[in-house]
């Protein structure tokens with residue numbers, strides 16, 4: 001975890017890793033996939049302490065772990081087997097959080113050369129040795145129990161649905177989960193959470209304006225901060241990312257305030273992706289379909305990953321094979337990535353046909369400064 005933390009610190013300092021996604025192809029792609037964070041080469045740091053139970057909202061039990069090297073990580077326990085699909089009658093906001101989706105999203109983020117997801121690794125935790133015996137959190141200790149199958153389990157104390165039926169259990173002590181490196185604290189690196197303009201309704205019946213108004217993007221384009229700079233292009237990157245993973249739960253995004261309006265968007269919380277490999281949720285792409293614009297660098301990378309030599313599913317399979325919890329995704333999910341990538345490219349193609357390439361494929365500010373400075 002030390003280097004994992006280091007990777008993030010460096011990334012934070014330089015704002016975004018400046019890799020040549022536009023100028024070279026194979027080299028840049030291989031660089032982003034084969035650069036190996038620490039956890040791929042040596043065991044992760046020991047857990048020192050469980051600092052807190054993060055937002056113990058029953059089903060979403062998460063733990064904040066303090067590591068031996070003073071790093072911090074958020075642990076999301078495994079809730080669903082890899083082959084299990086989200087039932088079709090489930091609303092996205094009651095779907096499980098999937099630890100493997102968090103891991104896969106981090107790898108996809110690197111493969112796309114976005115670098116907007118904090119490092120995530122899979123990890124087995126010994127719930128007795130590494131949580132129960134280490135935590136100073138009395139409340140957490142009090143919710144540990146041994147199940148009838150003799151496994152060690154715990155659940156979260158909270159107002160709703162926090163009963164032992166919703167507990168997470170080791171086998172008998174080992175529990176799979178994702179470890180996400182914590183961002184620098186808010187006092188060092190303040191960030192704000194901003195509602196997604198294409199937010200979904202979080203009720204059973206409501207409809208949002210973007211779902212019924214095909215000209216919705218024209219309204220967004222007039223509004224600060226979407227009326228200048230790269231913000232809208234960044235939103236479109238984000239929805240392409242979410243469409244590939246199938247994540248419908250992007251209600252907010254976060255940005256570091258120090259970089260002003262041009263700061264990149266953080267893609268935190270990807271745990272609701274990879275739920276239904278047989279289904280492509282095209283509504284996630286609404287900002288792309290409605291605004292008909294995309295960064296040149298993103299389109300370049302997507303086209304590269306559609307070539308048989310660098311097929312997205314192959315690159316992802318290779319990248320994920322180094323995670324301690326490999327295989328992270330089933331083959332069905334990997335194949336879905338290729339299919340969805342094709343859909344994104346077809347959507348862009350339709351826009352280009354309708355409006356012409358200059359209006360659709362945009363050289364963004366960051367990209368043009370990369371090219372002019374030759375910075376890599």
Ligand SMILES: Nc1ncnc2c1ncn2[C@@H]1O[C@H](COP(=O)(O)OP(=O)(O)OP(=O)(O)O)[C@@H](O)[C@H]1O
Nearest residue numbers: 055060062074097118180181182183254268269270
């Ligand atoms: N790696 C991280 N470092 C620091 N803070 C993080 C990190 N990941 C997530 N967070 C913060 O913790 C909050 C909750 O995490 P997350 O969204 O992943 O879990 P959740 O169970 O879906 O919770 P919520 O229902 O609040 O969205 C996020 O909105 C974000 O502000």
Ligand SMILES: [Mn+2]
Nearest residue numbers: 249268269270
């Ligand atoms: Mn969330």
